[in-house]
Amino acid sequence: MLAEGYFKYNKQGLPFAAPNFNNFIPNVIVPPEFAHWMDSQPEDKLSAREGQLYFLSKYTFSHPRLHQDTLDANTARTAMIVRLQTLFAQVNDEIVTALNDVWGNDEEEWKEVNLYETMWVVVARAANRAFLGRPLCRDARFLDTLRTYVNSFATQGILIRFLVPEILQPVLGRMLAWPVHLRYRRLVDGYLLPYARHMIREMKSGKLLQDEDSFAHWLAAADNSKHPDDETMADALAGQLASAEFAPLHTSTFAITNTLLDILSSPQHGGILAALRNEAEAALQGAPDTWTRADILRLELADSVIRESQRLNRTTGKAMLRRVVAKEGLALPDGTHIPNGIYIGLSAEGIHMDPDLYEAPEEFRPFRFAGMDGREKARKLVSIGIEYLPFGYGRHGCPGRFFVASMLTVMLAVIARGYEIEGLEERPKGHSISDHSAPPRDVMVRVRRRRKVI
Numbered sequence: 001m002l003a004e005g006y007f008k009y010n011k012q013g014l015p016f017a018a019p020n021f022n023n024f025i026p027n028v029i030v031p032p033e034f035a036h037w038m039d040s041q042p043e044d045k046l047s048a049r050e051g052q053l054y055f056l057s058k059y060t061f062s063h064p065r066l067h068q069d070t071l072d073a074n075t076a077r078t079a080m081i082v083r084l085q086t087l088f089a090q091v092n093d094e095i096v097t098a099l100n101d102v103w104g105n106d107e108e109e110w111k112e113v114n115l116y117e118t119m120w121v122v123v124a125r126a127a128n129r130a131f132l133g134r135p136l137c138r139d140a141r142f143l144d145t146l147r148t149y150v151n152s153f154a155t156q157g158i159l160i161r162f163l164v165p166e167i168l169q170p171v172l173g174r175m176l177a178w179p180v181h182l183r184y185r186r187l188v189d190g191y192l193l194p195y196a197r198h199m200i201r202e203m204k205s206g207k208l209l210q211d212e213d214s215f216a217h218w219l220a221a222a223d224n225s226k227h228p229d230d231e232t233m234a235d236a237l238a239g240q241l242a243s244a245e246f247a248p249l250h251t252s253t254f255a256i257t258n259t260l261l262d263i264l265s266s267p268q269h270g271g272i273l274a275a276l277r278n279e280a281e282a283a284l285q286g287a288p289d290t291w292t293r294a295d296i297l298r299l300e301l302a303d304s305v306i307r308e309s310q311r312l313n314r315t316t317g318k319a320m321l322r323r324v325v326a327k328e329g330l331a332l333p334d335g336t337h338i339p340n341g342i343y344i345g346l347s348a349e350g351i352h353m354d355p356d357l358y359e360a361p362e363e364f365r366p367f368r369f370a371g372m373d374g375r376e377k378a379r380k381l382v383s384i385g386i387e388y389l390p391f392g393y394g395r396h397g398c399p400g401r402f403f404v405a406s407m408l409t410v411m412l413a414v415i416a417r418g419y420e421i422e423g424l425e426e427r428p429k430g431h432s433i434s435d436h437s438a439p440p441r442d443v444m445v446r447v448r449r450r451r452k453v454i
């Protein structure tokens, strides 16, 4: 539907209306050349924040700090998110340790593992090594509590937004949101609040909390002296940490699971894995898996295959979703008047499948973006544009993509270097609702640790 409209109308420079299952008022999908105009609109006319909260219900926010901070990119938060990539040494150490734990190190026997579940563990541990450091990132009960909370926040939010009529939301929304609040309390009272109190105590006494930096340290340092007392500060810090956890977990797990499914179900999967392995070996030159920034930059094939998989497997078919909040509505560059309350976006589904932009767009060409395949120029995963939208575009383009790109390329390199994986006969289908999709969660793959060459 979004692709059809793109080819029929957007390619002629025209917007079109697409169904919206939220409140049944259609979304307006505009041609990509309107993206610059969208990006230049002030927040009080065309709101990015409202667009990002499209799936979420305000009744599921358990802490005012969550509502302010979720996906909200004020300058300081964005700078910190971008700075996350400097923690690659810790994150990479966690990737290697976590993979060893979930896929094992048996060089003789093959092991059958659930791809999605094991990738979730590796992503959650690696991301939390950067967010909270050790030992929390390895605490299985903490990770379970976190997952239950993040899942219920997303599912109850979608349930309320999409199934409950707006007029009934103040009553039914509150009722349906109570499991989220319960899980939030479990996460915060059980883990994040004690952690925040401990961190504040250590920070104020001038002691270093751990042997490593973390996102939580930066947040605490930035918030220091902004609160009347330590308890209020700990409560705010715990709320910010809970909100930061929404961004990386599912998005990154979807990305690495889809990448591996695309590779394993390709008829050339052996060759692709061998090329990734050779690249990783060449980058490290025989050293163990201690990846430096320079080593990561050499992983051009790994970067390309993730970029290609993200092009083909969008989490949502729309991009740059913005809501008209100007009371009088807003005129598009072609003069079309859009009333207050309507969402405007781009058709990522159409753009990513446009043969004018990508040669044989329906084909999975793993090294398309390494400048080795067809007419495509080399492009890094982090590079965004109106022809590549998995991380959005413009001022609000995802600031976490630098961290994600580094984490996922290392994950892929460590997997290719350290494991043999059996191929799949066909590409397992994911789940889709409307124009949203997720990879399947039940695919089992057979893995075996590669023999160490002495």
Ligand code: HEM
Residues within 6 Å of the ligand: 048, 051, 052, 071, 072, 073, 081, 084, 247, 248, 251, 252, 255, 319, 320, 321, 389, 390, 391, 392, 393, 395, 396, 397, 398, 399, 400, 401, 403, 404
């Ligand atoms: C594969 C993983 C990820 C994907 C596919 C992804 C995708 C996106 C997309 C599509 C947007 C919306 C951009 C727009 O409205 O135009 C976004 C925004 C955002 N993302 Fe990500 N993201 C990922 C990981 C992360 C991570 C790891 C973090 C933080 C550590 C993060 C933090 C944010 C923030 C703060 C925003 C809001 C930016 C703003 O409004 O200015 N994301 N992301």
